[in-house]
Amino acid sequence: MRSLKVQILALLLGALLLLSGSFMAVLGWHMKDRAEATALIKAKTDLATCTEIVEHTYPGVWRVQDGLLYKGEQEITNNTQLVDHLAALTGDTVTFFLGDTRVATTVRGPNGDRATGTKVSEPVAQMVLKNGQTYLGQANVVGQIYRTAYEPLRAQNGTIVGMFYVGVSHSFEQEMVGSLSNMGLIGGILTLLVALLGWFFVQKVIIRPLHKVALGTRDVATGHVTQKLDITGPKEIGELTGAFNQMVERLETMAELKDLSPLEQARVDQETVSNALNEEGCIGPEGLPKGLNVSTLKQIVVFLQGLSVPVSSETVAEGVKLTRVTVRRYLEFLEQCGMLNGELKYGAVGRPVKLYSMTNLKP
Secondary structure: OHHHHHHHHHHHHHHHHHHHHHHHHHHHHHHHHHHHHHHHHHHHHHHHHHHHHHHHHHOOOEEEEOOOOEEOOOEOOOOHOOOOHHHHHOOOOOEEEOOOOOEOOOOOOOOOOOOOOOOHHHHHHHHHHHHHEEEEEEEEEEOOEEEEEEEEEEOOOOOOEEEEEEEEEEOOOOOOOHHHHHHHHHHHHHEEEEEEEEHHHHHHHHHHHHHHHHHHHHHHHHOOOOOOOOOOHHHHHHHHHHHHHHHHHHHHHHHHHHHHOOOOOOHHHHHHHHHHHHHHHOOOOEEOOOOHHHHHHHHHHHHHHHHOOOOHHHHHHHHHHOOOHHHHHHHHHHHHHOOOEEEEEEOOOOOOEEEEEEOOOOO
């Protein structure tokens, strides 16, 4: 069977790992959604920014001349300087389309060359070129997934002659989500530190005190003399220590009484006991109160005179072989007569215990 400290350690680490893992999973899911939303917002904002720059730099309308795309008098087809400048400002990929075909772009094909002459994906062409709407979302751009924004380019008569595109690379999202790895590492280190601190706390406050109590109990069980424990800790540890100390006191008292027997108790002069009872006024002309017996009373007095320490009614009952209820009546009677001293003793747990001793003894 596993020890208590191993079980506590497993419970502590398991709870911390479960909490940490759950937190990282929720945070990762949230970060992924936020990264996607942020990328789309960036694409939409960059599209508007680049449009303003193009409109300010090249006044005029969009038009097609000799199969080439123009903005006013400026040719846009194969204008790599323009798309490279816009890409440098935004960090995005930038493309101008004539119809559904790329005519100026920073997008690279599999061979590393600019993907000029390649076609846009069908869903984008349907929404932008045919429906005349802005497309905002994920799209396949020459075999790569981007968060994209497309808008139609309209001639002076409103005819759609092409498209303008900006795309945020998937690496942008990966960088945001990648920061989660660093957070996970920091979280793991903090979890380990908390676990170590928790373990040292449990070891000092719970495990070590319990180990001391266990060693003391083992000494008692094997018949070795043990001393009372002085252990500080939580309330429950204090109660356990108090109970152990009460047990030790009880065993010490029983050890002193173990050799006493009714025959040995007879060594006390019965006549002396009778005289003492008479002198104290315990036995008057009318005898004892109803329910009390002179012989039993003398037996209890003889037993108490043979002791050197105060004892409880339970101890007396075991010594004289009578019930505790009966013995308690005699003890209360002797206390009223002044032959006994009664003192309540309070322990760490449980009810207080009343200890009795002859008046010539110090309780």
